[in-house]
Amino acid sequence: MKVTNLGYLIKEGIRGIFLHGFMSFAAVIVTVACLVIVGGFSSLVYNVNIMVEDLNKTNEIVAIVDASLTDAEARSIGTKINQIDNVFQAEFKTREKALEEFIADHQNDPVFGGVDAATLRHRYVVVLENNELMEDTAAQLSLIPGIAEVKADFEMAAGFITLQNVLHVASIAVIAVLLVVSLLIISNTVKLAMYDRKDEIAIMKMVGATNGFIRLPFVVEGFMLGMIGALISFFMLWAMYNALVNRLAEVDTLKLFNFVPFSELLAPMIATFMAAGLFVGIVGSWTSIRKFMDV
Amino acid sequence: MIEFNEVTKSYSVGTHALRGVSMQIEDGEFAFLIGPSGSGKSTIIKLITGELEPTSGTVHVNGYSLDRIRKREIPYLRRTVGVVFQDFRLIETKTVYENVAFAMRAIGAREDEIRDRVPYILELVGLENKSRRHPTELSGGEQQRLAIARALVNNPSTIIADEPTGNLDPAMSLEIMSLLQEINNLGTTMLVVTHDRDLVERFGKRVIAINDGVVVHDGMDGYYRV
Ligand SMILES: Nc1ncnc2c1ncn2[C@@H]1O[C@H](COP(=O)(O)OP(=O)(O)OP(=O)(O)O)[C@@H](O)[C@H]1O
Ligand SMILES: [Mg+2]
Numbered sequence: 001m002k003v004t005n006l007g008y009l010i011k012e013g014i015r016g017i018f019l020h021g022f023m024s025f026a027a028v029i030v031t032v033a034c035l036v037i038v039g040g041f042s043s044l045v046y047n048v049n050i051m052v053e054d055l056n057k058t059n060e061i062v063a064i065v066d067a068s069l070t071d072a073e074a075r076s077i078g079t080k081i082n083q084i085d086n087v088f089q090a091e092f093k094t095r096e097k098a099l100e101e102f103i104a105d106h107q108n109d110p111v112f113g114g115v116d117a118a119t120l121r122h123r124y125v126v127v128l129e130n131n132e133l134m135e136d137t138a139a140q141l142s143l144i145p146g147i148a149e150v151k152a153d154f155e156m157a158a159g160f161i162t163l164q165n166v167l168h169v170a171s172i173a174v175i176a177v178l179l180v181v182s183l184l185i186i187s188n189t190v191k192l193a194m195y196d197r198k199d200e201i202a203i204m205k206m207v208g209a210t211n212g213f214i215r216l217p218f219v220v221e222g223f224m225l226g227m228i229g230a231l232i233s234f235f236m237l238w239a240m241y242n243a244l245v246n247r248l249a250e251v252d253t254l255k256l257f258n259f260v261p262f263s264e265l266l267a268p269m270i271a272t273f274m275a276a277g278l279f280v281g282i283v284g285s286w287t288s289i290r291k292f293m294d295v
Numbered sequence: 296m297i298e299f300n301e302v303t304k305s306y307s308v309g310t311h312a313l314r315g316v317s318m319q320i321e322d323g324e325f326a327f328l329i330g331p332s333g334s335g336k337s338t339i340i341k342l343i344t345g346e347l348e349p350t351s352g353t354v355h356v357n358g359y360s361l362d363r364i365r366k367r368e369i370p371y372l373r374r375t376v377g378v379v380f381q382d383f384r385l386i387e388t389k390t391v392y393e394n395v396a397f398a399m400r401a402i403g404a405r406e407d408e409i410r411d412r413v414p415y416i417l418e419l420v421g422l423e424n425k426s427r428r429h430p431t432e433l434s435g436g437e438q439q440r441l442a443i444a445r446a447l448v449n450n451p452s453t454i455i456a457d458e459p460t461g462n463l464d465p466a467m468s469l470e471i472m473s474l475l476q477e478i479n480n481l482g483t484t485m486l487v488v489t490h491d492r493d494l495v496e497r498f499g500k501r502v503i504a505i506n507d508g509v510v511v512h513d514g515m516d517g518y519y520r521v
Pocket of ligand 2: 336337338457
């Protein structure tokens with residue numbers, strides 16, 4: 001096709017948008033609604049995921065060293081612990097440090113002032129790469145000579161893993177449903193636009209226009225609707241996200257919720273939205289025309 | 296050239312619209328196709344434009360074999376055949392000029408080609424002074440001339456008209472038929488379906504008469520009583 005036709009196609013596409021003002025408006029609104037929900041939901045899931053991961057990192061295994069070992073012997077066990085595959089990091093804590101932290105955790109209560117560090121044992125605080133293997137790793141740790149006892153909260157770890165999995169599946173399902181809905185609605189909009197112009201299409205076919213050429217203005221129209229929807233929803237989501245984060249910052253003085261700044265989501269978000277707009281617009285219009293073209 | 300060879304056409308319902316039609320129309324010829332209502336005239340036209348496929352037999356149009364043409368080739372066949380209908384089929388929201396230009400754009404013509412060609416064609420059909428009007432502001436005869444201009448603009452070798460004067464009074468009908476004859480004189484093959492006996496008689500062209508799906512007369516003797 002000649003490049004000089006490009007201007008015509010774009011012009012026809014834009015003309016179509018205005019010619020079917022209300023339907024175009026409806027299609028953009030629906031796309032925006034779907035994308036804002038998908039985008040909002042995804043960024044929420046993204047943040048929750050990060051928070052869950054952070055929380056999970058705090059779920060450590062404590063390996064207590066046998067009291068009969070000397071300080072030097074106790075420290076040397078660290079190498080063996082680090083040799084276990086799933087160990088991300090093993091931090092040695094002397095009994096003095098352990099006591100200090102224990103007292104700090106209890107608001108420096110003077111009740112514990114007289115406790116002697118000697119009643120505690122040296123320990124390793126072990127953070128794992130993958131908490132799903134916590135039981136295995138704990139078993140391996142307990143086999144190391146010099147380790148007297150392994151303390152770990154298996155149930156808590158399993159709970160976190162289940163939570164993460166549920167979040168993943170739910171978010172993918174919700175996003176898929178919303179995408180299909182926008183696709184159907186854009187496809188219907190384009191179908192109505194084509195129905196409106198069925199006489200023009202019949203004339204084009206009569207004078208020998210190829211199917212591809214007849215389609216293009218409609219695909220351009222769908223593409224533009226998708227793009228406009230993507231842009232509007234992107235900026236809306238940006239504003240809403242920042243508003244939420246600011247509001248949270250005011251309310252949540254304990255910093256329980258830790259949202260990443262929107263700038264971190266900016267690039268993937270705009271890329272995804274553009275791709276979704278493109279996909280929804282083009283696939284939506286293309287599929288609706290297919291049925292129409294068989295004259 | 297249009298060539299039908301033992302063509303039959305049954306619609307899925309079981310109607311036998313054509314029952315063995317053979318005919319040949321040479322390049323540059325002018326032929327009338329006449330016959331009573333329901334005899335199969337429009338079916339013949341739809342077979343020529345590739346809108347329908349023959350049930351049996353062969354159809355050749357301007358180098359294309361319609362009985363085994365591929366779907367993607369049909370647009371290119373249609374560029375060689377301009378079609379005019381009784382009901383004009385114009386786009387009412389477009390001006391006279393734009394209606395004609397639309398047919399050129401539809402096959403990907405460049406804007407400078409369109410600017411050259413459309414005024415020339417409008418002059419040929421006598422609408423050069425009405426290019427900015429809309430179809431609703433034209434008389435029936437003028438609307439049909441516009442439809443003819445649109446059929447002509449992509450320079451087809453053949454024009455097919457299905458009852459082009461069916462909606463017009465006798466004076467306008469004569470005008471339109473004369474225009475088609477002029478276009479034929481410029482070298483375009485012309486096949487005109489009509490019910491208008493007076494016109495057929497007056498023009499003294501070849502007449503193909505069809506009745507109940509078969510050709511019952513084909514000759515230059517002009518008048519034929521069905
Ligand atoms: N789509 C269709 N489905 C079934 N039967 C059809 C169809 N189109 C036409 N027919 C039948 O085929 C026969 C020929 O129809 P056709 O339209 O070719 O007639 P015609 O000669 O053009 O008539 P008219 O002068 O009224 O336009 C008629 O009996 C008609 O009822
Ligand atoms: Mg008919």
